[in-house]
Amino acid sequence: MSKIIIKPNMLLQSRFCFGQCYNSCLSLCGKQHYMKIFITGISTDVGKTITSAIVTEALEADYWKPIQAGDLDQSDSHKIKSYLSNLKTKIHPNSYALNTPASPHLAAEIDGIVIDIQKITEPETQNHLVIEGAGGLFVPLNKTETIADLIKPDYKVIVVSRHYLGSINHTLLTIEALQHRNIKVAGIIFSGDENPATESLILNKTGVKMIGRIQEEPYFDKNVIAEYADLFREKLLNLDQ
Known part of the structure; x- marks a missing residue:
């Protein structure tokens, strides 16, 4: 039996063809429903930007970070651009680009x-x-x-959670606060090593569905982001269900 050799450019072509077919189907079937997805985290440095890159790549969506505080030469918008493979995404400018890496009010x-x-x-x-x-x-x-006041009623919110001492409390408080404001929590993405007991408790207690997990990777680049985008795409396209 002859072996089938899959080359990297064939994978890129298949992703391109998927996007082309998906967009063509939407054109034939009627007007597309565009989603507005807000990515929030249970704390700082839990993986919001990596998650945003994956979601953006999966949907070939536009990206917007309303407020950037510090690191203006290597902002989150710059990072997102470097992670994307698709040519459709437009990265919109920050409403506020602040010089100091601090809480937005202080910056x-x-x-x-x-x-x-x-x-x-x-x-x-x-x-x-x-x-x-x-x-x-x-x-x-x-x-x-606060940041919560930026979230509009029609936004679908994805919560990024990372396991550390106190993260259960932070995750439950974040989801409860969103629900108290009548904001739909569309899903949760766990970032880092798996913790089945913690994840099961959070999912059962909140009723929020899990979109996926971003593992501890040695590095993130376009290829890694694209792999996660392929894994998460189906669930992201069905956030309403």
Whole structure:
């Protein structure tokens, strides 16, 4: 029996063909329903940007980070761009690009400004839109408003959770706070090594479905992001179900 050799460019072509067929089907079947997906985390550095890259790649969505605090030369928007393989995604500019890596309210104060939530305007697009938050849900933007106030009723929220001492509490509090605001929690993505007991408790207690897990990888690049995008795509396309 002859062996079938799959070359890297064949995998890229198959992903391209999938996107072409998917988009063609949507054109034939009627108007596409575009989703607005907000990525929040249970804390800082839990994997929101990697998750945002995977979701953006899976849906060939647009990407928007309303507020960037610090690292302006290597911002999350820059990172997202470097992770993507598709040519459809548009990366929209930040509403606020602050110089200091700190809580947005403090970074804005250092820059001599006050964040006005009315000036944070969602970009117009005829595509899915992935919106990445900053830190956790109640990171302050100013004296009265937090990241949670950026989430609109029609957004589908994905919560990124990572296992550490206290993470169960942080995850449950985040989901409960969203539900208390009548915000739909579309799913949870776990980041890092598996912890079956913790994950089972969280899923059973909240009733939120698991979209997938992002393992501890040696590195992340376009190929790794594309592999996760392929794994998560079906569940992401069915967030309403």
